[in-house]
Amino acid sequence: MGYASYNNFAHVIENGQFFLIRCNECRTGRILGHTMDGVKELDVHVDRILSRSQSKKKMSRPELADSYRHISDSSTLDYLTDALPEYDISLRVVRIHLAEGHYENIITNLPDIEFDIEDFKDLYHLRRNEENAFRDLKYPLCLKVFHSKKYEYVVQEVWARASSITSVLRLQITWTPDA
Numbered sequence: 001m002g003y004a005s006y007n008n009f010a011h012v013i014e015n016g017q018f019f020l021i022r023c024n025e026c027r028t029g030r031i032l033g034h035t036m037d038g039v040k041e042l043d044v045h046v047d048r049i050l051s052r053s054q055s056k057k058k059m060s061r062p063e064l065a066d067s068y069r070h071i072s073d074s075s076t077l078d079y080l081t082d083a084l085p086e087y088d089i090s091l092r093v094v095r096i097h098l099a100e101g102h103y104e105n106i107i108t109n110l111p112d113i114e115f116d117i118e119d120f121k122d123l124y125h126l127r128r129n130e131e132n133a134f135r136d137l138k139y140p141l142c143l144k145v146f147h148s149k150k151y152e153y154v155v156q157e158v159w160a161r162a163s164s165i166t167s168v169l170r171l172q173i174t175w176t177p178d179a
Contacts, residue, residue: 004107006050006069007076010089013109014079020108020123022131028105032093033066036105042095043117050087052080060086096120141165 004023012019029035032046047067049059054070056062071077079087094106094117104124108115115123138144141161148154 005075006048006071006089007078009091009107009109010077010079010087013089018108018110020106020110020120020127022124022127023105023107025105028093028095028107030069031091031107036095039095040103041097041117042093043112045090045092045112047088047090050077050080050089051085052077053085058085094120096124098124 004021004027008021009019023031025036031048032044049061049064049068050071051059051068052071052073053059056065059065059068061067071080077087090109092108092110092112094108096104096106096117098104098121106120106124108120141158143158143161146154146157148157
């Protein structure tokens, strides 16, 4: 489910890295357990227990029932297995006010000791440039939709499209109209 997924969060955490991922309002609300209606700014830590089961009988810690989040079988979560039916994850949810009526929700694992809510406004603008650069590559190369489903073939499509664009650009640069 895009970049803001429990699986992506877990992989980054398990690799000992930090992340700052933009998240839509609906997804942020599901992570928090309530809607974002009327919330102006926010900086909270949430501890979640991820599980494939919705049964309260299968919860190893029923006293933390509100912390459980069901992960459907169709959603990827590489750290949930038959041997490990639950995965604990600690996230920081930040909501910043950017402009009148415009807010941004960010899911992160950056420590609050080093990064306060004001720092996230600067960090947001830094990552925005990166996202714009990817957008500027994605649309001219037609990388929004792929025909292939397997990773190897998607990579092949990307290289084919990049090669095509490169060839066209070279032709444009070297072509001179007859006088």
